[in-house]
Amino acid sequence: MSTPSEPGHDGSEPGLRAIVGERRHLTNVAYRLLGSLAEAEDAVQETYARWYAMPRRSQEAVESPGAWLTTVAGRICLDLLGSARVRRERYVGEWVPEPLPDRAEWIGGPVGGGGTEPADPADRVTLDESVSMAFLVVLETMTPAERVAFVLHDVFRYSFAEVAEIVGRTPAACRQLASSARRRVRAAGATAVPAAGQAGLVRSFKEAWEARDIKSLVDLLDPDATMVADGGGLVGAALRPVEGSERIAQYLIHIADRAPGLTLLERTVNGRPGLVAQFGGVTVTVAAFGLADGRVTRIWAVRNPEKLRPWVGNGDRTDG
Structure with missing residues (x-):
């Protein structure tokens, strides 16, 4: 994967600082995949729970903890997207992705399903064109596999070989998924529009x-x-x-x-x-x-x- 982490040198855990430092990246990925900050935080929390549940020897054997975390988070989100379709069929009225405020306006809230903490913008979501509401709404029209392939490749620049590890398909199939998703974005006119005016x-x-x-x-x-x-x-x-x-x-x-x-x-x-x-x-x-x-x-x-x-x-x- 494209998020390598250096081994730790403090003798406590392999790459502890690097592992903790992946949280912002994982939250960014998960929010774009799920359209919900609450679900994204839960997915990231579950990802870390799986890491810390591994024996120390297994952790040390992971060549790139950052890549491992992204792969696991991506698979968790893929599973959640499948169940989300069922939940949203039962949703009362229309479903709109969860809106995000400007970074300067974050208010403390439940983090990862745990207790209330002051919000740390460094752990939150980078606000760019790929989180505009128009863009997220189009992502909702994609199949789970399309969405994962498109977001990871087109937004986060992972290779199709890396995406294939998460989606469980061949790189060629992932290329087709991303291409199909791209057509949906173009058809909806949800490409980046200048903010001026x-x-x-x-x-x-x-x-x-x-x-x-x-x-x-x-x-x-x-x-x-x-x-x-x-x-x-x-x-x-x-x-x-x-x-x-x-x-x-x-x-x-x-x-x-x-x-x-x-x-x-x-x-x-x-x-x-x-x-x-x-x-x-x-x-x-x-x-x-x-x-x-x-x-x-x-x-x-x-x-x-x-x-x-x-x-x-x-x-x-x-x-x-």
């Missing part, structure tokens, strides 16, 4: 929503725009996508009328300009946007509180 468009959208200006909202939305809300059955949310600029604008005005105390904040969501809605200082919705040709084409509104734990407490910060 996006913040201004989101700000205009926020101001029109706050003003309950339905005409301005319609003008800012693409006529064929789609809004998807994820409440997970735990809070109120549209169970099906809301389609068309007129219907979306009316839906947003309806929400504003029903929650007069709602506060909208401009925030970075998965590395792109987005909005956070708070009620009584508590984050209740995180919205990511798909933008094209100066208009909003997609809105992904996450309301499921289980997916908002990294955002709890962000109300302490005010916009300057």
Whole structure:
């Protein structure tokens, strides 16, 4: 694999510092594979549990602990992706990947299924184009094997021979999987789009929503725009996508009328300009946007509180 770790020299464990140092890389891989920070942390925790469960002699026999950890994490994620499809078929309403705040806004939360700790950005996810909401949504349309092959090869630059060790197929088969996944990305138009101007468009959208200006909202939305809300059955949310600029604008005005105390904040969501809605200082919705040709084409509104734990407490910060 492409993440070699040097043997340790402290006499305690082979490459202890290097092994611990792999956590950020593993979390980055697992989040892109699973679309859920909570599941990614669980997968990484399980990976480390398997490492520490090995006898010392077996650990010392591993030529590259970093490569071993990535292989095991990848296989765990592959298994989880298979079971996730079944779980999401039973999910109430639409399922949207878990949104991530800007690195400066991480709030402490359960780490790896354990106790609550202060969040350490070094252990979290690098925010780049491969975690934009549009990109993650396309990843959800792939088969588990396609997703693993594509993410590891195209995003993390592993060779197909290395990917084959994780997926359990030949390098040639993994090449085909990645090629198929690439076609899905191109067909969805989810390739990288320059961020210039996006913040201004989101700000205009926020101001029109706050003003309950339905005409301005319609003008800012693409006529064929789609809004998807994820409440997970735990809070109120549209169970099906809301389609068309007129219907979306009316839906947003309806929400504003029903929650007069709602506060909208401009925030970075998965590395792109987005909005956070708070009620009584508590984050209740995180919205990511798909933008094209100066208009909003997609809105992904996450309301499921289980997916908002990294955002709890962000109300302490005010916009300057």
